Amino acid sequence: MVHALQAAVYDFILINFANPDMVGHTGSIPSAVTAVEAADWGLSAIIETVRKVGGKAVVTADHGNAEMMVDPATGHPHTAHTTNPVPLILVDDEYKGKTLREDGRLADVAPTVLDLMGILKPEEMSGVGLKGGR
Numbered sequence: 001m002v003h004a005l006q007a008a009v010y011d012f013i014l015i016n017f018a019n020p021d022m023v024g025h026t027g028s029i030p031s032a033v034t035a036v037e038a039a040d041w042g043l044s045a046i047i048e049t050v051r052k053v054g055g056k057a058v059v060t061a062d063h064g065n066a067e068m069m070v071d072p073a074t075g076h077p078h079t080a081h082t083t084n085p086v087p088l089i090l091v092d093d094e095y096k097g098k099t100l101r102e103d104g105r106l107a108d109v110a111p112t113v114l115d116l117m118g119i120l121k122p123e124e125m126s127g128v129g130l131k132g133g134r
Helices: 002-007 019-024 029-052 106-116
Strands: 057-059 089-091
Touching (some): 002 029, 029 057
Antiparallel strands (some): 057 089
């Protein structure tokens, strides 16, 4: 992926780090830690490259999983997706020091990406770009 970013061949690349999600379903805390560390390592290399080439990155998730490995009510492994809020991190030097709207939802991610790319949002999209913050 780093090579593709350096080559500047693509206008848009979507990367899914499935490790924390897939391992989160096992209920194994040590495995989840390893999965999150692997995703962190990969993401670090990608973000470093994005910054070097003057690109932008959006880091988010569509649901939680590995952040809750034990069901607090039962004490048993929690192996399902959670509905906990997930962050959306924008890596964009032009937007440095500003904040995104805090009331975002999953439907707002695609309009945000389109906004970053200078593409008008189609009327069919119900979401609203998140760059309306301060």
